[in-house]
Amino acid sequence: MFKRILSGLLVSAMLTGSVIYLAGCSNSNSQNGSDDNTSTKTSTEYAHADKIDNGTILQCFSWDFNTIKESMADIAASGYTALQTSPINACLEGEDGGMQLYGDGKWYYHYQPTDFKIGNYQLGTRDEFKAMCDEAEKYGIKVIVDVIANHTTPTTSAISQDLIDAGGGSLETLYHKNNAYDLTDYSSRLACTTYKMGGLPDINTERTSFQDYFIAYLNDCIACGADGFRYDTAKHIGLPDDPKEDDGFTNNFWQRVTTEVNNADNLFMYGEVLQGNNERLADYMEAIGHTTASTYGGKIRSSIINNTLSKGTISDFWVGSAPLNMVTWVESHDNYINDGNWYSMTKEQVLLGWAIITARKDGTPLFFDRPYNSSVDNEWGMNRIGTEGDDMYKDKSVKAVNFFRTAMIGEEESIVNPNSDSTAVMIERGTKGAVIVNTEGELETGFETNLADGTYVNRADGKTKYTVKNGKMTSDANIPENSVVVLYNEGYKEYADTAEVGVADDTVFNIEKGKTATVTLTCANTDNAEYVLNGGKSVAYKNGDKITVSVPESSDIATLVLTAKNSNGVKTYERVVFAVEEKYSVAKGTKVYFEKPDSWGDQIFAYVYNDELYENETWPGLKMTKESDGKYSYTFEDDWETPYIIFNDGDEDGSQQYPADKGLIVEDGKTYTLN
Structure with missing residues (x-):
C-alpha cells in the first residue's frame, strides 16, 4: 500500500584470523605499540581480513553492477572486506522501467522476485554481474548477494513460467496453502512461515522442485563469483522442527541451501531474522551460520541519539544465550526507510555508531550506505537507482576504524566509559589499540587505559597525538564532541587520503x-x-x-x-x-471526479502530494464528496505545484487504492476510472 510521504598474499597469522594485503606494493613501516608511527610513506596494499567474519561489509544499496565495479578501488581503500549487492534476481518492471528509488520507480521491486535468474533492469545483466565479481577479485573484496526465497512479487501475472513450473506447475502450488491468509500473529511459527506477509505471496520453500530451482540460481551466482548470501525474510522460512502444512514435504530448505550449493564450506551466509516474538534466533544461527542482530542496532541508535553510551547497553549484543554469529549494523535499509531513521539520525551520528560496532571483537558489521545527497530533510536525495550512494561509506573515520578492526583480529576487548562519563565510550582491544567515541561536550583526557605505553596518532584525523604512560592517556587537546578517536600503531599502514x-x-x-x-x-x-x-x-x-x-x-x-x-x-x-x-500548476478550486469500483468501500479518499513532500493530509488523505450521479468529487483548497493524486478507500487492512504506485497527474474536471 502506498503510504504517506514521510514514510592473495598471506603476510601474518594471528590468533583467530589473518590479514591479506592486495593490490600493489607497500612502502610503509609497521611499528610496535610503544613507538610513534607518523611516517608519511603511503601504501596501496590494503589490509583486508581473510574471512568476512573478521572484517566489515559495505551494503551497496541499489547500486548497479557497473557502479560497484567502477567504485571497487574506493571500496578497497576504505577497508571493507566484502560488499553486499541488492537482490540480483529478475523483478517487476514497474512504472515503465522508472529508475527512481521511490516515485517513478521503486527500490523494493528487486526484493519482489519474478524469477530466480541473474539480471534485472535496475542493477544490470548477468555478464555485468560477473565482470563486477571479477573486479572485486582483483582487489581481494568478497561479494555477498542479497537473495529472497520466501516470496515473490504480488503482481503474479509477471512471474515467469519457469518459476511456476518449478513450483509445481501453478501459482496455487508455487505458494503455501496458507498463502490465502495474512500474517498478523508473529508468535505462531506456522503462520510466520506459511502465511502471506505484507501482501507478498509466500513460496512453498519445502517443495523439492522449487529448492532445486533456487539452488541452481545460487550456484549460478557462485559461478559468477559470489562468496556468500544474505537471506531476506529468513525467519519466514521454516526450521526443521517448525510446524508445517500437511503437503507431504519436509522443512529441509535450510539444510539443502547451506550444504548442497557449490563451495558451501567457504561461503558466508546470514539470514535476516528480525528480533521479536518467537523468532528462534539461535536456531537460525545454527541452521544458516549467521543472522542479523536487529535489537542491538536499535540499542546503538538510541544510545547515540540520546548521548547515553552506557557500558552495559553497548557491551550486550541482546541475543540472549545465542552464539555471537551475527551481522551487526547501526541501521539497515529498512530502519532508514520504514522506521524513519533517515530523519531521526544524522549521517554524523551513524558514523559514531559505526565506530562502536566495528571496534568490537564480535559480530560482523554491515554499513548501509544512504542514498546520494540524502539528508534529514531529504530521504531520497538524488533519488536514483543504480548510482553510488553517499560518500559517508568512505569517510576518514570509517576508513580508520575498518582498518583498525583488521589489525585487531585476535585481540580481546574491554569496554569502559572514560572518566565514568556515559556520553563517551572506549573500546580497547588488548593492549594494542583503542577506539573512543564522544557524543556530547568535550571529553578531557587523563583517564585510565590498557593501551601499551607510547605515543599514538588519531588515525581518524591523522594528526592529534595521544600519550600513554603508566596506564594513563593524555593529550594536549580535549576530545571534541561528536568525534571518533582511533589509536593503534602495531599493524598500522599509512594510506593516502582518498580523492x-x-x-x-x-x-x-x-x-x-x-x-x-x-x-x-x-x-x-x-x-x-x-x-x-x-x-x-x-x-x-x-x-x-x-x-x-x-x-x-x-x-x-x-x-x-x-x-x-x-x-x-x-x-x-x-x-x-x-x-x-514536467512541471504544471493546479489552481485553488480545481475539481476532479472518481468512479468508485463496486468492490470498494463507501468512503473514498483523495491523497494529494508532490515531489516537494507536501501532502493534503497524511494517508489516506481527505474524504471525497459523493455526488448525485454516484461519482465522488474532490476540490483543491489551495494552489499546488505539480501535484499527484491517489484515490483509495481508507487505510484499513484490505483497503484499495488507485493507482497502486505513483499518483496520477491532476486535470481539472476530469473523471478518473480504473478502466
Whole structure:
C-alpha cells in the first residue's frame, strides 16, 4: 500500500584470523605499540581480513553492477572486506522501467522476485554481474548477494513460467496453502512461515522442485563469483522442527541451501531474522551460520541519539544465550526507510555508531550506505537507482576504524566509559589499540587505559597525538564532541587520503524540459579531477567550478560522470543523474471526479502530494464528496505545484487504492476510472 510521504598474499597469522594485503606494493613501516608511527610513506596494499567474519561489509544499496565495479578501488581503500549487492534476481518492471528509488520507480521491486535468474533492469545483466565479481577479485573484496526465497512479487501475472513450473506447475502450488491468509500473529511459527506477509505471496520453500530451482540460481551466482548470501525474510522460512502444512514435504530448505550449493564450506551466509516474538534466533544461527542482530542496532541508535553510551547497553549484543554469529549494523535499509531513521539520525551520528560496532571483537558489521545527497530533510536525495550512494561509506573515520578492526583480529576487548562519563565510550582491544567515541561536550583526557605505553596518532584525523604512560592517556587537546578517536600503531599502514569528487550539497537533480541547470562541482585530495557530461569528452575541473547541464532531447536524463585519482593513483568514481521534470500548476478550486469500483468501500479518499513532500493530509488523505450521479468529487483548497493524486478507500487492512504506485497527474474536471 502506498503510504504517506514521510514514510592473495598471506603476510601474518594471528590468533583467530589473518590479514591479506592486495593490490600493489607497500612502502610503509609497521611499528610496535610503544613507538610513534607518523611516517608519511603511503601504501596501496590494503589490509583486508581473510574471512568476512573478521572484517566489515559495505551494503551497496541499489547500486548497479557497473557502479560497484567502477567504485571497487574506493571500496578497497576504505577497508571493507566484502560488499553486499541488492537482490540480483529478475523483478517487476514497474512504472515503465522508472529508475527512481521511490516515485517513478521503486527500490523494493528487486526484493519482489519474478524469477530466480541473474539480471534485472535496475542493477544490470548477468555478464555485468560477473565482470563486477571479477573486479572485486582483483582487489581481494568478497561479494555477498542479497537473495529472497520466501516470496515473490504480488503482481503474479509477471512471474515467469519457469518459476511456476518449478513450483509445481501453478501459482496455487508455487505458494503455501496458507498463502490465502495474512500474517498478523508473529508468535505462531506456522503462520510466520506459511502465511502471506505484507501482501507478498509466500513460496512453498519445502517443495523439492522449487529448492532445486533456487539452488541452481545460487550456484549460478557462485559461478559468477559470489562468496556468500544474505537471506531476506529468513525467519519466514521454516526450521526443521517448525510446524508445517500437511503437503507431504519436509522443512529441509535450510539444510539443502547451506550444504548442497557449490563451495558451501567457504561461503558466508546470514539470514535476516528480525528480533521479536518467537523468532528462534539461535536456531537460525545454527541452521544458516549467521543472522542479523536487529535489537542491538536499535540499542546503538538510541544510545547515540540520546548521548547515553552506557557500558552495559553497548557491551550486550541482546541475543540472549545465542552464539555471537551475527551481522551487526547501526541501521539497515529498512530502519532508514520504514522506521524513519533517515530523519531521526544524522549521517554524523551513524558514523559514531559505526565506530562502536566495528571496534568490537564480535559480530560482523554491515554499513548501509544512504542514498546520494540524502539528508534529514531529504530521504531520497538524488533519488536514483543504480548510482553510488553517499560518500559517508568512505569517510576518514570509517576508513580508520575498518582498518583498525583488521589489525585487531585476535585481540580481546574491554569496554569502559572514560572518566565514568556515559556520553563517551572506549573500546580497547588488548593492549594494542583503542577506539573512543564522544557524543556530547568535550571529553578531557587523563583517564585510565590498557593501551601499551607510547605515543599514538588519531588515525581518524591523522594528526592529534595521544600519550600513554603508566596506564594513563593524555593529550594536549580535549576530545571534541561528536568525534571518533582511533589509536593503534602495531599493524598500522599509512594510506593516502582518498580523492573526493561530487556536486554541491544544494544541487537540484530535476531539470525542466528544455531548460538548463548550473551545477557546482567539488573535489579534494586530487589534482586531476575530470568530468564527462552525457557521454561527451573528458574535461578537467577544479573544486568550485560551475558547469551547465541540460537533458538531451533524445533522453529523459542527463548523466554526469566524475573521476579522480589520489596521490597514489587510487581511482574515485561518481555518477550523477539529472532527470527531466514536467512541471504544471493546479489552481485553488480545481475539481476532479472518481468512479468508485463496486468492490470498494463507501468512503473514498483523495491523497494529494508532490515531489516537494507536501501532502493534503497524511494517508489516506481527505474524504471525497459523493455526488448525485454516484461519482465522488474532490476540490483543491489551495494552489499546488505539480501535484499527484491517489484515490483509495481508507487505510484499513484490505483497503484499495488507485493507482497502486505513483499518483496520477491532476486535470481539472476530469473523471478518473480504473478502466
